[in-house]
Amino acid sequence: MSGKIIVICAPSGTGKSTLINRLKADHPSLEWSVSCTTRPIRANEVNGKDYHFISKEEFEKQIIENQFIEWAKVHSNYYGTSNVFVSKGLAEGRVMLFDLDVQGADSMKKIYGAKAVVIFIEPPSVEELEKRLRLRGTDSEQVILERVANARRELARKHDYDFLILNDDVEKAYHALKAAVERILK
DSSP, X not given: OOOEEEEEEOXXXXXXXXXXXXHHHHOTTSEEOOOEEOSOOOTTOOBTTTBEEOXXXXXXXXXXXXXXXXXXXXXXXXXXXXXXHHXXXXXXXXXXXXXXXXHHHHHHHHHHGGGEEEEEEEOSOHHHHHHXXXXXXXXXXXXXXXXXXXXXXXHTTGGGSSEEEXXXXXXXXXXXXXXXXXXXXX
């Protein structure tokens, strides 16, 4: 049996992590893809569980060695998905869950076609998204403005994917996400 890839894609600050954490708790059979990043670790994160936090030099070395299915420089940091993890997971029939940006989602669709299903999470508005980013208190003003500009570009692509879920109410959004994933799993 061949595995599946479920990609959750959303602008930063959309509430994606909250929704993904609930989904992982309700569907422990989903295998979480731990991406690599050069972004600094946040206070509540664990290396190897949330991300593999590596240096810019190590990331660039792995790019040269073609160790990533997809990688991108987002918000001044690198993010990438391991070739070995995905190939092995698909061969073993696992259903893998990914948190990727638009570029990563596009790469997965291009490489894996119908095996990769993308669910785009949309914020209620760009203004609400900016408010959420500010309330998080984890980013500088420059990073917040960069994230908002990126969100505007990503939102222009929201209809390009398999599912679109509006996160204007976390309970409604979660039920829509769970229903979409259950459809994919059938």
